[in-house]
Amino acid sequence: MLTLRDLVVSLPDGRHGVDGVSLALEAGRCLVLLGESGCGKSLTALSLMRLLPEGVTIAGGQAHLGAQDLFALPERRMRSLRGGRLAMVFQEPMSSLNPVMTIAAQIEEARAAHGSRQTVAELLDDVGLQPQHAQSYPFQLSGGQRQRALIAMMLAGEPEVLIADEPTTALDVTVQAQILRLLRDLQSRRAMALLLITHDLGIAREMGDTVAVLYAGQVVETVAAQDLFASGGRHPYTRALMQVTPSLGRRGQPLLSLPGSVPLAGAWPRGCRFAPRCSAVAPRCREASPALEAGVRCLFPVGAAPASPDPLQDGVPSRAALGSSPSCASASFGAATPREAATEAVLLEIKNLCVHYPLRRGLLQRTVDWVRAVDGVDLRLNRGETLALVGESGCGKSSLARALLRLQPAATVRGQVRLNGEEILNLRGSTLQTLRRCAQIVFQDPFSSLDPRMRVGDSLEEGLQALRPEMDSAARRQQIERMLKRVGLDVSAMPRYPHAFSGGQRQRLAIARALCIEPQLLILDEPTSALDVSVQAQVLALLRELQAEHGLAYLFITHNLPLVGYFADRVAVMQGGKIVEAGAAESVMAAPQHPYTQALLASAPG
Amino acid sequence: MINIQPTVLISDAVLFLLLAAVGVYIWRARRSENARATWRGVFASGTGRWAAWVMAFFVSIGVLDSLHFRVAVETPAGQAQQYSGEVLSVLDAILTPLRTASEKTYSAPFATTLLVKESVTLADGSVARLAPAITHIHPLGTDKVGQDVLYLALKSVRTGLLIGTLTTLVMLPFACALGLAAGYFGGWVDDAIQYLYTTLNSIPGVLLIAAAVLVVDVQIDAHAEWFNSAAARADLRLLALCAILGLTGWTGLARLLRAETLKLRELDYIQAARAFGVSHGWILVRHVLPNVAHLIIISVVLDFSGLVLAEAVLSYVGAGVDPATPSFGNMINAARLELAREPVVWWPLATAFAFLFALVLAANLFADAVRAAFDPRGAR
Numbered sequence: 011m012l013t014l015r016d017l018v019v020s021l022p023d024g025r026h027g028v029d030g031v032s033l034a035l036e037a038g039r040c041l042v043l044l045g046e047s048g049c050g051k052s053l054t055a056l057s058l059m060r061l062l063p064e065g066v067t068i069a070g071g072q073a074h075l076g077a078q079d080l081f082a083l084p085e086r087r088m089r090s091l092r093g094g095r096l097a098m099v100f101q102e103p104m105s106s107l108n109p110v111m112t113i114a115a116q117i118e119e120a121r122a123a124h125g126s127r128q129t130v131a132e133l134l135d136d137v138g139l140q141p142q143h144a145q146s147y148p149f150q151l152s153g154g155q156r157q158r159a160l161i162a163m164m165l166a167g168e169p170e171v172l173i174a175d176e177p178t179t180a181l182d183v184t185v186q187a188q189i190l191r192l193l194r195d196l197q198s199r200r201a202m203a204l205l206l207i208t209h210d211l212g213i214a215r216e217m218g219d220t221v222a223v224l225y226a227g228q229v230v231e232t233v234a235a236q237d238l239f240a241s242g243g244r245h246p247y248t249r250a251l252m253q254v255t256p257s258l259g260r261r262g263q264p265l266l267s268l269p270g271s272v273p274l275a276g277a278w279p280r281g282c283r284f285a286p287r288c289s290a291v292a293p294r295c296r297e298a299s300p301a302l303e304a305g306v307r308c309l310f311p312v313g314a315a316p317a318s319p320d321p322l323q324d325g326v327p328s329r330a331a332l333g334s335s336p337s338c339a340s341a342s343f344g345a346a347t348p349r350e351a352a353t354e355a356v357l358l359e360i361k362n363l364c365v366h367y368p369l370r371r372g373l374l375q376r377t378v379d380w381v382r383a384v385d386g387v388d389l390r391l392n393r394g395e396t397l398a399l400v401g402e403s404g405c406g407k408s409s410l411a412r413a414l415l416r417l418q419p420a421a422t423v424r425g426q427v428r429l430n431g432e433e434i435l436n437l438r439g440s441t442l443q444t445l446r447r448c449a450q451i452v453f454q455d456p457f458s459s460l461d462p463r464m465r466v467g468d469s470l471e472e473g474l475q476a477l478r479p480e481m482d483s484a485a486r487r488q489q490i491e492r493m494l495k496r497v498g499l500d501v502s503a504m505p506r507y508p509h510a511f512s513g514g515q516r517q518r519l520a521i522a523r524a525l526c527i528e529p530q531l532l533i534l535d536e537p538t539s540a541l542d543v544s545v546q547a548q549v550l551a552l553l554r555e556l557q558a559e560h561g562l563a564y565l566f567i568t569h570n571l572p573l574v575g576y577f578a579d580r581v582a583v584m585q586g587g588k589i590v591e592a593g594a595a596e597s598v599m600a601a602p603q604h605p606y607t608q609a610l611l612a613s614a615p616g
Numbered sequence: 617m618i619n620i621q622p623t624v625l626i627s628d629a630v631l632f633l634l635l636a637a638v639g640v641y642i643w644r645a646r647r648s649e650n651a652r653a654t655w656r657g658v659f660a661s662g663t664g665r666w667a668a669w670v671m672a673f674f675v676s677i678g679v680l681d682s683l684h685f686r687v688a689v690e691t692p693a694g695q696a697q698q699y700s701g702e703v704l705s706v707l708d709a710i711l712t713p714l715r716t717a718s719e720k721t722y723s724a725p726f727a728t729t730l731l732v733k734e735s736v737t738l739a740d741g742s743v744a745r746l747a748p749a750i751t752h753i754h755p756l757g758t759d760k761v762g763q764d765v766l767y768l769a770l771k772s773v774r775t776g777l778l779i780g781t782l783t784t785l786v787m788l789p790f791a792c793a794l795g796l797a798a799g800y801f802g803g804w805v806d807d808a809i810q811y812l813y814t815t816l817n818s819i820p821g822v823l824l825i826a827a828a829v830l831v832v833d834v835q836i837d838a839h840a841e842w843f844n845s846a847a848a849r850a851d852l853r854l855l856a857l858c859a860i861l862g863l864t865g866w867t868g869l870a871r872l873l874r875a876e877t878l879k880l881r882e883l884d885y886i887q888a889a890r891a892f893g894v895s896h897g898w899i900l901v902r903h904v905l906p907n908v909a910h911l912i913i914i915s916v917v918l919d920f921s922g923l924v925l926a927e928a929v930l931s932y933v934g935a936g937v938d939p940a941t942p943s944f945g946n947m948i949n950a951a952r953l954e955l956a957r958e959p960v961v962w963w964p965l966a967t968a969f970a971f972l973f974a975l976v977l978a979a980n981l982f983a984d985a986v987r988a989a990f991d992p993r994g995a996r
Binding site: 412415417442443446449450451453454455458459460461462463464465469472473476477505507508509520523524527 | 885890891903990
């Protein structure tokens with residue numbers, strides 16, 4: 011139905027962001043475009059819609075929708091095609107909807123443009139929205155409802171092809187599952203072709219009929235989804251992707267460590283583009299660029315035909331399944347030490363912790379009600395242990411973290427928090443500084459956690475200056491150099507600004523900054539959710555090593571359940587400010603007791 | 617040898633203090649590798665270098681015009697040396713040919729005759745109406761009282777620079793301190809500061825300034841003994857104007873900074889700094905201020921041109937600089953009548969416009985180059 015051949019997209023500086031991508035979509039089927047950030051996924055989708063940003067141009071290739079040549083159409087005809095036969099759903103529903111128009115008005119606009127046969131009410135019904143939502147404004151709806159409204163708009167044009175660019179990345183897992191179900195439903199009901207762009211293997215497994223794996227602007231492997239997950243793929247990159255994804259099944263094992271990160275658009279290595287990161291690299295790989303043959307772009311593809319059921323299913327890679335691919339270049343870590351036997355000394359004890367924000371109304375700003383962000387939480391964290399705090403957005407997990415670090419206004423926090431047996435909620439002055447030496451935090455977004463106008467060395471030194479006044483500048487410098495080395499960066503990083511580093515490197519910097527002052531407790535607030543999976547594996551390995559070396563306790567805040575199963579010792583599931591279930595990670599993940607935990611686990615894709 | 621007495625007006629002192637501060641900064645920056653590299657970035661771009669040269673030209677004119685002295689007058693022997701009441705500057709001394717070459721009234725650029733015809737008694741006793749010949753060639757013409765326009769424009773540079781920089785100097789501490797504090801601390805601090813600037817903003821700006829200037833004027837008139845020369849008096853009036861403009865002009869920038877700080881204070885790196893126990897003051901200075909610096913630079917440079925023009929508006933209502941002080945505002949203000957004349961006298965306005973344009977454009981481009989060089993996202 012929609013075919014794309016040899017698409018080349020050139021960036022403003024003349025380099026190629028997409029370099030010869032060919033795809034074929036069929037009616038009623040879902041093609042998943044899988045890849046890490048910077049691979050050219052979104053550029054491919056935007057090229058199909060001819061919505062590339064200013065300066066980015068289609069430099070070659072053809073796209074046909076039926077008999078229609080998309081790249082040759084005049085803009086006027088293309089406009090009627092967009093939202094008509096060819097529709098696109100974007101990642102962030104809030105910015106895709108006009109905030110000052112009601113949902114009904116926006117759907118009506120799409121209907122008027124394309125002469126839809128369906129009424130607004132029917133369209134809303136199709137995407138599972140209630141009739142009363144028609145008169146709502148986008149800000150009155152939840153993220154999932156907004157995404158539904160956006161899909162309803164797209165359906166108004168009765169599209170033959172729907173392109174969904176990371177449609178659920180901004181949503182919670184339970185909502186994500188609903189939206190994915192809706193997309194699958196609509197696709198089969200309307201016999202649409204669906205091009206789903208994602209970085210998430212689980213979504214690819216759940217949604218895809220065919221999976222095209224993108225790396226550095228090229229399709230490196232096209233494979234039927236079931237074959238992919240049966241065999242683990244034939245291209246080393248595909249295989250690596252499968253092996254760097256943490257899961258309960260991989261618990262206690264090292265994740266494959268894929269060195270480096272995806273090269274920047276256009277700055278691609280000669281020969282095979284994956285060669286610098288490939289562990290099965292042969293000299294010829296650096297010379298010859300492999301072509302896409304039999305669905306795989308590799309000189310030495312793994313295995314022959316995907317046939318036998320594979321132990322990869324349960325997440326344990328075996329030598330047989332790896333075939334000629336190399337053994338894991340695994341990072342060593344202290345997984346072998348029986349952590350159950352570690353000292354049972356309690357480091358952090360939380361009793362009945364509440365964070366209540368006052369809701370103020372009226373002229374005199376009287377408190378009319380309270381928002382109970384954290385509502386009576388009890389937790390215990392031992393030395394050297396990892397406690398995962400799991401929950402969806404708005405469940406209060408970040409408020410809890412901020413309360414523990416005393417970043418929350420004191421008036422909003424009640425309860426007891428003991429660190430090393432000392433009550434910390436009423437600390438002041440120099441004793442508060444002692445707390446800050448013991449507990450530090452690593453944030454989710456590595457791009458906002460470092461001051462963009464401060465050199466890395468100064469950023470790292472800041473904590474030392476404030477909390478380790480006994481150190482002189484030479485000692486501080488020594489400590490910073492030691493920590494930079496420890497997280498895999500070197501001294502040359504110090505005079506540079508954060509923008510010169512990739513997301514993964516920045517997260518290492520943030521970890522180094524927190525570790526410089528040698529805390530006992532590190533709060534990790536979704537430390538890997540902004541990172542690519544291959545980089546996530548590196549950061550997780552680093553965290554493991556550091557924990558083994560320093561006996562650190564981690565409070566690991568996340569919404570990613572497979573990650574919890576892989577990484578945490580114990581887990582506490584949080585909903586609406588309360589802990590609904592807590593226990594050893596393995597048992598909670600394997601046999602959840604609380605309905606909410608069960609729902610969360612059932613929603614996790616893959 | 618000419619016997620002179622150096623005279624330091626208050627604004628001269630302020631200007632030289634400012635220059636000294638810049639000098640100290642340059643001395644410190646030269647010793648720091650990072651700062652040197654950054655400033656090299658400013659001058660690396662073609663526009664940055666050109667803008668810097670033009671700015672340097674204007675600033676050196678301003679500095680030369682701030683080195684004041686009085687010339688000795690003939691004093692009977694035995695008495696203490698007396699000095700002229702007229703305060704001159706080094707610039708005046710350099711421009712003596714222009715300064716002293718005055719005509720009776722208007723003349724066009726490079727004209728050989730005055731603009732206005734006069735009844736002249738010719739040698740044969742008949743009376744003819746013709747434009748008298750002028751005594752000197754004036755490249756930019758002369759104004760109503762026959763002063764050379766180029767000389768006036770060059771003298772106006774100091775006034776413009778002073779109003780621009782001194783007002784900014786008065787305004788910046790208020791705008792930064794109050795704007796950052798309101799955004800960062802929130803709560804009652806924010807409320808109090810917001811009430812303050814909303815109140816200030818709700819009074820029409822020109823009226824507030826005019827009222828304040830008139831109060832100052834009354835004080836100046838009541839204390840004639842404070843001043844030993846007309847220049848000192850005009851100078852104080854100029855300083856008062858800068859202070860008043862600064863005290864009333866900080867609200868816009870403060871509001872901008874408050875909004876940006878509100879956004880910044882929630883960012884992770886501020887939270888991280890707080891988790892390190894860094895004090896609020898340090899966070900504001902080290903994390904917030906550098907990250908709003910681009911806003912400050914942009915709005916200060918834009919305000920600079922606005923202030924020079926505000927001076928013209930105030931001259932119109934009679935609350936600007938002293939009418940005797942050469943200033944672009946006074947020149948523009950005079951142009952109201954000149955443009956209504958027949959034939960039109962366009963050159964004072966055109967000169968003021970060209971000088972202002974060059975000054976403001978150079979300041980803008982230079983500020984842009986500085987901003988780009990200090991932006992870590994720039995190429996480096």
